[in-house]
Amino acid sequence: MKLEISASLNYRLSEPVDLMLQIEAAVGHGQQVVESSLDLGNPEFVSRVPAVDGLCEPIWLRASGTLRAEYRAAVVVDRPAVDFRTLPEVALHRLPSAVVPYLNESRYCPSNKFHAFVERRFGEHEGGSKIARMRDWIESRFTYLPGTSDADTGALDSFVERRGVCRDYAHVMIALARAAHIPARMASVYALGVDPQDFHAIVEVYLDGGWYMVDATGMARPEGTARICVGRDAADVAFLTAYRAIELVEQRVSVKELVDA
Template identity: 60%
Template sequence: MKLAITAALDYRLGDPVDLMLHIEAAAIPEQAILDAVLDVGDSEYFARVSAQDMIGERIWLRRGGELNVRYSATVEIDRILTDYRTLGKVPMHQLPAETVQYLNESRYCPSNKFLHFVHDEFGDVEGGAKIGRMRDWIETHFTYAAGSSDSETNALDSFVERRGVCRDYAHVMVSLARAAAIPARVVSVYALGVEPQDFHAVAEIFLGGEWHLVDATGMAREAAMAKIAVGRDAADISFLTAYGDIEMLNQQVTVEAVE
């Protein structure tokens, strides 16, 4: 599948501000970047640095005044698709080293708080079947509500409120998986089917020796997602992090299927 992606970000900055930008689809084996254009305007400083797990790149910027970012790309998805619900859990002592960090609690995913709930609610199934039950439980019990969370909301807050946006769904999904001793991370993606269209966050679960994208909102399919970044939680995958005063003026994302 080929996806045509555009993103437009317009911000007003105060004095020169250091910014970390992370909006480009990652060039990785499961997706090919057929063409891409990024325009960030004139900046005092511009540098690319590797992102988490060497998936994608972050961009350091320093500038003041207005920031106008324009990104467009055509991405061909060539992901091996397997029904994760049929896969087994990899025994902990056999996990690859790079997956171990994704067993642990993180800022927005206090997974140890969910141990008893996971045992009581999903203890009768294992592996991918357990992950599938967790995903279905979240989609059934949560309400997608724009503006219902903020930068301080973590998975436990969302679990109590039973509502949130995509990052909240992903945080809960990741927390439940980690509570079951299954490595899980949060992924930012461009995806078909997301309403309203925006940068989207999903979970990625390590099953059967592979990572599998899981969208607890039910809006996006694994075959129609282009990965941008991966991380322990939303703090690692933010599309824009500003180390100073900043005001959003406009933000638009479009994702379309193309021949």
Template identity: 50%
Template sequence: MRISIHTQLDYDLPHTTDILLQMEAAQLPEQFVESAHIALSPVEHFARVAAHDDIGERIWIRASGRFTVDYRSTVSIDRLLGDLGSLPEVPPHQLPGETVQYMLPSRFCQSDQFQTFVDAEFGSLRGGPRVIAIRDWVASHLTYVPGSSSGSTTALETFVKRQGVCRDYAHVVTTLVRASGIPARVVAVYALGVEPQDFHAVSEVFLGGEWHLVDATGMAREGGMAKIGVGRDAADVAFLTAYGTALLNNQSVQVGPA
């Protein structure tokens, strides 16, 4: 599947500000970036650095005044799509070292506080069937409400409020899967089917020796997502982190078939 991406950002920076951007589709074995171009307003500094787990890149920017970004790309997705329900979990002692961090609690995913709940709710299930049950539980118990959460909302808060946006759905799924003893991380993606179209966040779980994307919002499918970056939670995959004041004027994300 080929998808076309066009993203525009428009900010005012009252003072000289350092910005960390992470908004370009990653070049990976399962997705090939056929073409890409990023245009920025004049900046004082521009430097690419590796992103989390070396998946994708971040860009350090130093700028002031009007700051704009125009990013366009075409991505071909050739991801192997397995039957999630047939995949076994990997025993913790056999997990690759790079997955261990995704077994642990993080700032927005307090998995250590949910072990009693997952044992009571999903205790009869293992591996892929448990992940599917968690995904379906989140889908049926949370309501998608734009504006119902903020950048500081945790999985525990979303679990209590029972509403949120894609970021919150991903946090709750990731948290419950980790509490089940299965590595899980948050992934920023561009995805077909997202309404309203925006940067999208999903979970990714480690089953059967590989990572598999899971979207409890039901909007995106594994074969129609282009990864931007991965991390312990949304803090690791923010599309823009400003170390100073950044005032949003406009933001636009368009994803469609290519």
């Protein structure tokens, strides 16, 4: 599937601000960026940060007055259709070193607090079957409601309140998976079917020797999803991190299927 992606950011800066931007679709890993452009206006400073896990390549910026970023890309997604529900988990002692950090608690995902619930609710299942039941449980019991969470909301808050947006669903999914000793990480993505359309957050779980996409909101499908970057939770994958206060003026994201003539 070929996706036409665009993202437009416009922020007002009352003073010089250092920012980290992560809005470019990743190269490889089941997707090919065949065309792209990024216009950052005239910041005082621009520098790319080396890729993390072969996926993320953030951009450091320092800007004054305004931040304007315009990104356009055509991405071909060629990700095999795999039913993760049938996949086995990997024994802990056989996990690759690069995967091990995604077993542990992180800022927004205090997975150790979910052990008892996971054992009680999902203990009779294993591997992909367990992940599938966690995903289905979240989607059926949570209400997707913008404006009910903020930058401080973590998985435990969302678990109690049973509402939030994609990042909140993802944090709970990650916490449950890690509590079951299955590595899980957050991926920021562009995806068809997201309503309202915006930067989207999903989960990737490590099963049978590979990472597989899981969206607890039920909106995104792997074949219509383009990764931006991955990390332990939202702190690692935010599309924009500002190290002083900034003001949103306008932000737009568009993801469409592109059919060649």
